[in-house]
Amino acid sequence: MNNKTCALANVDVDSVLHPYTDARQHQQLGPLMIERGEGIYVYDTDGKEYIEAMSGLWSVALGFSEERLVKAAETQLRTLPFYHIFNHKAHAPSTKLARKLLDLAPVPMSKVFFTNSGSEANDTIVKLIWYRNNALGKPQKKKLISRLNAYHGVTVMSASLTGLPNNHRGFDLPLPQVLHVSCPHYYRYGNPGETQEQYADRLAQELEALILTEGPDTIAAFFGEPLMGAGGVLVPPRTYWQKIQAVCRKYDILLIADEVICGFGRTGAMFGCDTFDIYPDAMLLSKQLSSSYQPIAAVLINEKIYEPIADQSHQIGTLGHGLTATGHPVAAAVSLENIRIIQEDNLVGRAADLGALLMEKLSCFSDHPLVGEVRGQGLISAVELVADKATKARFSMPGKVGSYLAQRAQHHGIITRNIGDAIAFCPPLITTEAEIQKIVDRFQWALSDTERWYCSK
Incomplete structure (x- = not known):
């Protein structure tokens, strides 16, 4: 163990299994x-x-x-430190935050479902998509398309959507419902003499060929980060998103924008969808939503997704999905203040x-x-x-x-x-x-x- 960790007499540095870390190397180096x-x-x-x-x-x-975020958390902790939003219950922070996110969304969205992380947000939207398609009488329309080098999280489903080998090795992933197409990295994968627009054409053709091979009636959604973050900060080539969206619309495939890294200003616009002219059916938000002062994420869905879900929940008698901390009042209050500061400044x-x-x-x-x-x-x-x-x-x-x-x-x-x-x-x-x-x-x-x-x- 290194000198720094040895000096920490009151800290048990060996008690944590660290994410994205070589556990054996960590035993030698310490944190x-x-x-x-x-x-x-x-x-x-x-x-x-x-x-x-x-x-x-x-x-x-x-x-x-940021003291304003600390104060927002403290005020909410003293007022209502926790309450759930199951079974027709609600509280002001989550309700206000949902309204704020719907107002900020770059395209019309209908409802917000809160989770604790981007991984859970990705899992949630997959469940909602499957639930919706069952409600529509399309039980075969369940496959999901993501991209190599994509990052959508680390839970079983979100890690399957992720296109990084080390998120799959040793975990028996990805799940069979998930397919991957090429990542849009022009510098690395563009052919000699090929323009960015031609490269985008080729990627759109690859997507369409996969859809036709698998059968359009089996493909539920396409997942994409507007700009790919953990895959290497990969900026899409010119016209890429316009062409990908056209293919999705042609075959009635939902477009899911994973804004977990891009959202709330990171790309120089409020959302990556604004930057790259993307019109998604659902948006996944986290990270800068609260500046990570509190764990929170959000799934925004449009009417096209919401209406069949609402009908199905009425028929069954409940929407059987939720988390203890869904819409946690402290996390929601901090997120609201965080967004205020981003806008005010x-x-x-x-x-x-x-x-x-x-x-x-x-x-x-x-x-x-x-x-x-x-x-x-x-x-x-x-x-x-x-x-x-x-x-x-x-x-x-x-x-x-x-x-x-x-x-x-x-x-x-x-x-x-x-x-x-x-x-x-x-x-x-x-x-x-x-x-x-x-x-x-x-x-x-x-x-x-x-x-x-x-x-x-």
């Missing part, structure tokens, strides 16, 4: 113990400062010390401006021998490292160089995330111009360290 946060910074138990350039997990829009516009600045500064590394692509939209970006710029060749051991750079970045006081060999940036929406420069400077130091290490091998 980085984060003690407190202030603005966009977090501090470990030795007092060392880090810029949290990933907003925790793509989620802390307002930083780590124009943080959506700020994300667009700061995102352009971050992209401008990161693009200065485009000529670096280890940098293949700099990409992003709004205040979410990535720098992909490659072994050979001319051929876009990956490193012989994928992820090792990216992991080394992330470690050096942490050494220099910036927490990023390597997704394989792509280094992701997703700083809080409250980040300043000066702090953007700090992020870029510290990344440059880490990149220089990585180049020296790589060239010395």
Whole structure:
């Protein structure tokens, strides 16, 4: 165990099975113990400062010390710390939040169902889609299409929708109802001489071919993040979403927009659907919904989905789905205050401006021998490292160089995330111009360290 964890006499650092962690390696290295946060910074138990350039997990829009959110939670805890919304019960925070989300939605939505996480939101919409299709007398219309490199969560169904191999290996996933098509990464998968529009045509044709092979009457929905986050910050090629939507409409396939990372300003608009002109039948929201000060997520569904569900619940006598903390009053109150701050401080516009600045500064590394692509939209970006710029060749051991750079970045006081060999940036929406420069400077130091290490091998 490392010195830091040994010094924590009153903390049992071996008691937790950590997500997305090599458990055996963790036994040797121990954790980085984060003690407190202030603005966009977090501090470990030795007092060392880090810029949290990933907003925790793509989620802390307002930083780590927003007093208005703390006060909203405290006020609600003193008023009504918990109540459920089962069996015709309700309370003001969840009701007000639902109304606010319906008002904000980029396309008409009818109802909101609350969950505790994006994974549960994805599971919930699948159950609702199946419930709806049974109500419509279409019991065979149950298959779901997602994409390779997609991230939709880690529960059994949401992990199946996820298109990352390590979310499937060892878990007997994906479930057979889930199909995957190619991810829309033009830099990596576009053919030589192929324009972005032609690449989008090819992906739409691939989707249509899969639908026809499986049978349109068996396909219930297409799931997609407007911009793919955990798969590498993959920005869709021009015309991609227009063409994908056209295929879905042609074959009466519901379009589900997973806005868990993109929502509430991350892409420089309130939602990724606004940014990429997407017209979904359902939207899944979480993360920046509460700036992760409280666990909460939301499923927004349109009338097309809602009406058959309402009829079916009436026939059965209940909608047999719900969670103890569905619409939790404290989480809802914090989310309402979080949205107020985002709107009052124009943080959506700020994300667009700061995102352009971050992209401008990161693009200065485009000529670096280890940098293949700099990409992003709004205040979410990535720098992909490659072994050979001319051929876009990956490193012989994928992820090792990216992991080394992330470690050096942490050494220099910036927490990023390597997704394989792509280094992701997703700083809080409250980040300043000066702090953007700090992020870029510290990344440059880490990149220089990585180049020296790589060239010395």
